[in-house]
Amino acid sequence: MPRLLDMPTATIRPLPVTAPSVPKHRIPRTPRTPRIPPISRIARIHRLLLLCFEESRPVVLAAFQLRYFAGIALAIASGPALTGRSVIQAVFGSVAWFGAIFYTYLYNGCMDYREDRVNGSARPIASGRLSRRTALTVARCSAAGALLTAACAGPGPLVLCTAMLLLGHAYSSPRTAWKNRTPAVMGVVFVSGLLTYAAGPLTLGVPPQxxxxxxxxxxxxxxxxxxxxxxxxxxxxxxxxxxxxxxxxxxxxxxxxxxxxxxxxxxxxxxxxxxxxxxxxxxxxxxxxxxxxxxxxxxxxxxxxxxxxxxxxxxxxxxxxxxxxxxxxxxxxxxxx
Missing domain, CATH: 1.20.120 (Four Helix Bundle (Hemerythrin (Met), subunit A))
Known part of the structure; x- marks a missing residue:
């Protein structure tokens, strides 16, 4: 029996392993969001503000401004002459009162959207042209601006503007909901009228008497x-x-x-x-x-x-x-x- 040690041995060489060529594909890049031109942003903000203005009842806003200036006209008739400072204060008071009434009715539209839809209202929130979230943001900014400008008009207008904002909020807020009963609505409306007629004279420093x-x-x-x-x-x-x-x-x-x-x-x-x-x-x-x-x-x-x-x-x-x-x-x- 031949010896196994004398048999020739074969060398095993590792074969080179080459990876299969895979076509290289580029990873698709996420498309960039197109940048909105400044003009488009301004146009969008302008449109939202117009919708908020429509929601806040422009006819009612005009009525409150007429009441405000009627109070000023009656105060001038029995009070001192106007000065440059009193005119500036009256302008600040008018802007503040506009902001307070704007907040009141815009907030009311946000809270009344369900009833408005049942009634078939065409106002922006009820019709879906304006989101409640956007309207609430604009309303809160309006309230803050009203307080700021009222402070510039004087301490008296600031107190009345604060009272008007609280009254408007309590009218529509779900926690108080004074809007649900006619006697409460009549009380809110009556007080808001008196506050408006008094706000104008107070910006001039004239007591409404x-x-x-x-x-x-x-x-x-x-x-x-x-x-x-x-x-x-x-x-x-x-x-x-x-x-x-x-x-x-x-x-x-x-x-x-x-x-x-x-x-x-x-x-x-x-x-x-x-x-x-x-x-x-x-x-x-x-x-x-x-x-x-x-x-x-x-x-x-x-x-x-x-x-x-x-x-x-x-x-x-x-x-x-x-x-x-x-x-x-x-x-x-x-x-x-």
Whole structure:
């Protein structure tokens, strides 16, 4: 048997292993987000602000500015002459009051979006053109700006502006929800009117105590509370009932509420005219405008029916708004003349 040691041995050499050639692919880069040009950003911000302005009811904003300047006009008639400093303070006060009312109604739109959708409202939040988050951010910025400018107008306007902001917040806030019952709404509206008529004179350093100012502030604030605060609900009965609100239009019925609005309008118009004859004859033209508007509003309100469209049910509130705009414009025109 041959020896195994004498057998030739084979050397095992490792074969070179080459990796298979894999085609090299480039890793796709994440596409960069296109940069928004500054002009597009400005246009977007401008559009959002316009939507917020629309949501905050421009007609109501104008009404509060007219009340503010009516207070100033009546204060000037019985107070000292204007100075450069008082004019600047009045401008700051006007901006502050605009911001406070802007916050109040924009915040209200954020809280009422469900009812507004049931009522078929075309306002930006209810229609989906403006997000609630954006509107709330703008509203809070407006409140901060109102306080800042009110501080520049003086301590009196700052106190009144703070009170107005708290009042507007409590009106719509879910924790308080004063908007749910008509008597609470009337109280909020009445106080907000008095605050507005007092804010203008205080920016001038004039106490709001002249008979003409007191009579006008009382009459027009009652016009807001007894007429506008009730008439606004005629077009929103469905949404208010769905949200569980106990407004007079829901609790008492539309017909009875229309009678109450008519009585309130005629009472304010007649009372304002009688008060002007007795204590402030210079306010008789303004009072006559309110009396004429009260008569026209009463006719339209009593002629309304339950089958009317939402636009037709809104007619008494439009007459209320037109009347107070005309009354304040007549007052300001008389003051300028």
């Amino acid at each position: 002249s008979p003409a100012l007191l009579l006008t502030a009382l009459a027009m604030s009652l016009w807001m509370a007894l007429v506008g605060a009730v008439a606004k609900d005629f077009s929103d009965i469905a949404g208010d009932a769905a949200a569980g609100r106990r407004t007079w239009a829901v609790a008492l019925g539309e017909r009875r509420t229309r009678v109450l609005v008519t009585v309130g309008a005629c009472t304010v118009g007649g009372g304002f005219t009688a008060g002007a004859l007795l204590w402030a004859p210079e306010q008789l033209p303004t009072a006559c405008v309110v009396l004429a508007g009260a008569i026209a509003l009463s006719v339209v309100t009593l002629a309304g029916r339950a089958t009317d469209s939402r636009h037709e049910r809104r007619r008494p509130y439009r007459y209320f708004m037109v009347t107070q705009h005309c009354a304040h414009l007549a007052l300001l025109a008389q003051a300028i003349a």
